[in-house]
Amino acid sequence: MSHPDIAPTFQDRHIGPSETEIAQLLEVLGYDSLDALVSRAVPSQIRTAQPLNLPAARAEQDVLADLRTIAGKNRPRVQMIGLGYYDTITPAVLRRNILEAPGWYTSYTPYQPEISQGRLEALLTFQTVIEELTSLPVAGASLLDEATAVAEAVLLMRRANKTASSRVLVDAGCFPQTLSVLRGRADAVGIELVMTDLDRGLPDGDYFGVVYQNPSVTGGVRDLSESIAEAHRRGALTTVATDLLALTLVTSPGEQGADIAVGSAQRFGVPLFFGGPHAGFISVRNGLERMLPGRLVGVSKDADGSPAYRLALQTREQHIRRDKATSNICTAQALLANVAAMYAAYHGAEGLRAIARRVHSHAAHLTSGLHAADIETLHSNFFDTIVAHVPHRAGVIVRAANADGINLRYIDTDHVGVSCDEHTTGEIVERVLAAFGAALAPVDTSYIPPTLTRTSPFLQHTVFRRYRSEAAMQRFLRKLSDKDLALDRTMIPLGSCTMKLNSAVEMEPISWPEFAGIHPFAPADQTEGYRELTDDLERWLCEITGYDRVSLQPNAGSQGELAGLLAIHGYHTANGDTDRTICLIPQSAHGTNAASAVLAGMQVVVVATATNGNIDLDDLRAKIDRHSGKIAAIMLTYPSTHGVYENDVRTVCELVHDAGGQVYIDGANLNALVGLARPGEFGGDVSHLNLHKTFCIPHGGGGPGVGPVAVREHLAPFLPSDPLAADPASPPVSAANYGSAGILPITWAYIALMGPDGLTRATETAVLSANYLAGALAPYYPVLYTGDGNLVAHECILDLRALTKATGVTAEDVAKRLIDYGFHAPTLSFPVNGTLMVEPTESENLEELDRFIDAMIGIHAEIQRVADGTWPLESSPLRQAPHTAAQVTTTEWTLPYTRQEAAFPVPSLRENKYFPPVRRIDGVHGDRNLVCSCPAPEAFEAPSSTDTREEVLA
Incomplete structure (x- = not known):
């Protein structure tokens, strides 16, 4: 604790125990100082010799002022670039009561469903929105972004289709960032992409699936029903990447016969955030629901027979199925999915249609004005995006619009794209036309013909009708959050998850327009603030981890794992070591490790655990000998998932290096290392970090997350490339170059507020608190594994x-x-x-x-x-x-x-x-009777004396 006359620092606010309490805890454990405890707990062979070389801790007001300066170097514009990212209006009631509300953003993934009913209900509402707008009966509870959702859909089609073909047709009308991510993901698992213009019909040959984009990258809206039917006749499954707002006016993928629909829910009230975090979505036809990647919320019943929500088919989770998992996704985008769900509930079907009609009307007026000026556009049918053909004038037009504060999409010297959104006004339309040298003209035709106009109803459930007023919505959100336990109510002692304080000062900047309103593909001279922020973070994270380079692109820990393994794969391939496909994974590793290895095209070989909980070195040596010349990598979690600093970690790294492999160290437990040890110094070649664990980005009820990947210099050329690069040097793993950039100010603020001494003190205190709990509870619940001095790391396992x-x-x-x-x-x-x-x-x-x-x-x-x-x-x-x-x-x-x-x-x-x-919820009932959309309100009414709960649910 600070001197009584000195105001507490942020370090004092973040670290729970006071100096007096720390002394009490140390006395209980029999140590006279934190240094003495840490010296006994942390093996000397991994301890770093150099303290953290980071800027000194700053006061809260100074950090906010510094972030204001950085944010001021970003230049917000009217964003009309499109490409799957659109400006939207986040209703203030949703911003203040979800995005900025700790009851929503500090909760964890709903693995304990009885205390997660509020956010599970919100996620079920999200699923219902997706199901009804896409006209497909089962939707997941969110994916990471649109590009990775397309990749997941391709993998789903491959799993579901029994054909021997490894080829998938991909629409040339897909977004470029989607194609870039998809190429890397497909190449890793031996899937061949066949790019084609699907408007010209399906090419000959065999293929297991077809991917369409509708509306297309150039804005065209098409009737895909005949093409989809032809694909089905040839034995292929079909996926349509689509736009939720467009689907309020345009015939849906399900109505056109698609098997799968994917996309982004960003424009349903979620800010641009320079690319993320945003909720991707996926929905499927009946028969595919048990192959869905990620999470699925379902309706079951509790011990009284009352309806209750839970994660359905929970045994699909990757920490149980490991290399047999449907995906490696661990963190999804729950918080952003909940915003999108409540945006739909707040506006309802008619409100969404009104927004869509207004957006389409602005695009129609742009088109009519251009046509009146003899400027051609590519499509006669569109929703919000038009592409103008302007021979040799594209650069001039884009610069003219930029000078007027508007970002248009430069496609090539002859074409300019313009995307309208919820922020577009008639005055903006006139300014865009002026950049083309055109003016408003009457709209004398329909750009969504009757054959493509949606006539089917959607969002008819009570939840989309009841909360139109702000008071009603505010109370609904409070009612939902009151059902849940989050960090604003109680400690969440989840091992491996690091549920620490997400301070208000760290959270505050993400809502600033200079951070929230930037398009991920905005010109570089408009994003200097973000570049300064990311440069700082990359440098600081290198210093903390002991690595040479960091990529902030992965938008989840699972994506960071994948990026690290793809870097290892790229390194071996560049060296001609194409036989190196074996990934060694200890039994104690995080479950996502095995799933990520499979997605990177590797074969998993499990290494046994010794009786003391450490890696069995004899088994490791045997596995290395058995697969001599084929070892690509080992994936370690350090400290181990058993909650112990293993003494043999350097030996493990040396054995793998001697066998020609690379060492991946999972950063999930980095909260036990910061300031004490650097994985890049004690043997790691690559690590992913969890900014939503160690570095204070909140978990958001199951997402967002950020999983940067850090590497030594020899792997740096194989870090994820910019997804819009003309010829990516290595595969990107997210749709935007900086992934979930919009929440990076949280981690920047945390490191700046804590400084090097505060970060180290946080680690030491985490180790102290874990050992205090372990010691106090050991007489009642034996601690399964301990290290030197009978001590644990930052967590312990009670047996x-x-x-x-x-x-x-x-x-x-x-x-x-x-x-x-x-x-x-x-x-x-x-x-x-x-x-x-x-x-x-x-x-x-x-x-x-x-x-x-x-x-x-x-x-x-x-x-x-x-x-x-x-x-x-x-x-x-x-x-x-x-x-x-x-x-x-x-x-x-x-x-x-x-x-x-x-x-x-x-x-x-x-x-x-x-x-x-x-x-207590009956999980088996929910899996056997899969219901994954909002049940009718009468399901929650008390049953009559002659009704059973099962009859009411039915």
């Missing part, structure tokens, strides 16, 4: 397997009972079944740590009452948990414990009690 064997009480029972104590559960049964992995982070103070310890000890006492026969397991509070307010206030109470024991197991809960909205 419940003996308790389960003796009593039948499972780790899941403990997780659900923690809800009654007001906590989000630790990570359940990962990486070891029957365990809980706990990570307190540096941001939780002693009071919160002790509150969690008291809860876990209290639950242990309840387990003992099951063990001694006081409570039968099935009717114990452990198996009945969590308890709702409705349950504990019923007239009849037949359970062997009291209502007070159910709802208020510790006295402090009487002052501040969270009640979950539903009881």
Whole structure:
């Protein structure tokens, strides 16, 4: 703690325990200083010799002022470049109550659904929006962006189609960034792309799928039904990349017969953000839902038979299926999907149609004005985008518009693209026409013919009719967030997830127009502020990790993993080592590692775990010998997912290097290394980092995330290229060059606020807090793995397997009972079944740590009452948990414990009690009876005496 006469620094605000509390924790553990604890816990062979060479910590007001200066170097314009990115109006009620609301942005992925009903309902609303606008019955809960959504659709078509063909037809009308990402993803797994102008018909030959873009990159709106039918006759599946706003006026992909629809929901209220974060989407016809990548929210029932939401088909998650997963996606874009869903709910079908008609009207007036000036346009049918044919004048026109504050799309010397959006006005249309040397003219024709005009209804559910007023929407959002547990209510001790403080000062700048309103393909002289920001971050992250180069392009940890592995693949290929396809992955590794290796075209070979939880060196040597000359890489998580600093990590790296392989070190646990050790110094060749873990970007209920990839110099040429580069040197992994650039100010602010000493102190405190929890709970729940001095790293695994064997009480029972104590559960049964992995982070103070310890000890006492026969397991509070307010206030109470024991197991809960909205959810029922769109309101009405809950749900 600072001196009483000195104002606290940001470091004091971010790090939970005060100096006095740190001393107390150290005394409990038997150490006289943090240095002494860290010296014992962290192996000396990995410790860095050099302290962090970063700018000194700055005060909050100074950091905000510096960011204002940086933001001022960006030059917002009227953005009419298009290419899948459009200016939109984020309703203030959504900006303040979702994007800027900690109840929404600090929550975690809804793996504990009973305490996630609000955001699950919002995601189900998002799925319903996608399903109804695309006219396909099942949609996922978001993907990372449009380009990667197309890549995921191609992989889905390949999985679903039993043909032997490895070829996919791709529409020449696709966005260039989509094509660039798709080429890299397809090449890695041996899929051949056949580019073709699908307006001229399908070419001869065999292929498993066809990808269309409608509206096309040049704005054309087409009837694809006959082409899709012909593709089906030839045995191919079909994907249409489309635009949600256009689908309010234009016939949908499902109505035209498509199997899959993909795209971006960005223009539904999500700012441009210089390229992201934005919610990609995917929807599929019946029969493909169990092959969907990413997450799927479904409706199930709880212990009372009441409807309840959960992640459906959850066993598809990559941490369980590993190399058999449908994708490597871990972080999606939940927060942005929720904004898009509520944008649709706020406007409703008629409001969206009105916005679309206005956008189309502006494009029509542009076209009529150009035609009146004898300027040709490419398409007679379009929605919002036109391409003008202006021989040898394109540069002059684009510069003239730029001088007037408008960005148009320069295509080539003869063509200019113009995309209208929600921000376009009649006055802007006149200014654009003036840049062409034209003027307004009457619109005397329809540019969406009757054959392409949508007549089918959409968004008829009550949720899209009820919340038109701001008061109604504000209360709806509050009602949803009140159902959930997020960091604004409680510690979230999720191992491997690093749920630390996301401070308000870090979050504030992302809404500034100079950051939020920049198009990802704006001219370089308009984005100098972003370049300064990204240059700073790349330099700082290199210093922190010990690597030479960093790419900020990956917009999730999974994409960072993929980018790192693709860099390794590119390096081996450049050296002629095309036989190096084996990726060694320890049993304890993060589940996404194996899925990412498969997507990078590698074969996974698992390395066993020794009895102490470390990598089994004998098994590693045997696997290297068995696959001599074929080792491409090993993927390590360090500290290990077992929560231990392994002493042998340098040996592991040397063995792989000696075998000609590269060392990938997963950065998910970097919060245990910053300032103490650098993976680039102790053997790593490449790492991805999780800015949504170590560097304070919030998790947003399951996204956004940022997963930069850091490499040593020899891998730098193989980092992701700009997706708009004419000839990318290496495959991009995201649609925009800087991925989710709009949230990078959060990490910039965190590093600037903490400075080198604060970052190091945060790491040390995280290690201290984890060891305090481990020591306090070990007498009740054995800590599965420890390192030197019986110490853990920044997290620990509590082993419940003996308790389960003796009593039948499972780790899941403990997780659900923690809800009654007001906590989000630790990570359940990962990486070891029957365990809980706990990570307190540096941001939780002693009071919160002790509150969690008291809860876990209290639950242990309840387990003992099951063990001694006081409570039968099935009717114990452990198996009945969590308890709702409705349950504990019923007239009849037949359970062997009291209502007070159910709802208020510790006295402090009487002052501040969270009640979950539903009881324990039946996951099996939800998977067997898959419902993935908003159920009718009557499903939530109490059943009559003659109805069963199943009948009401049906």
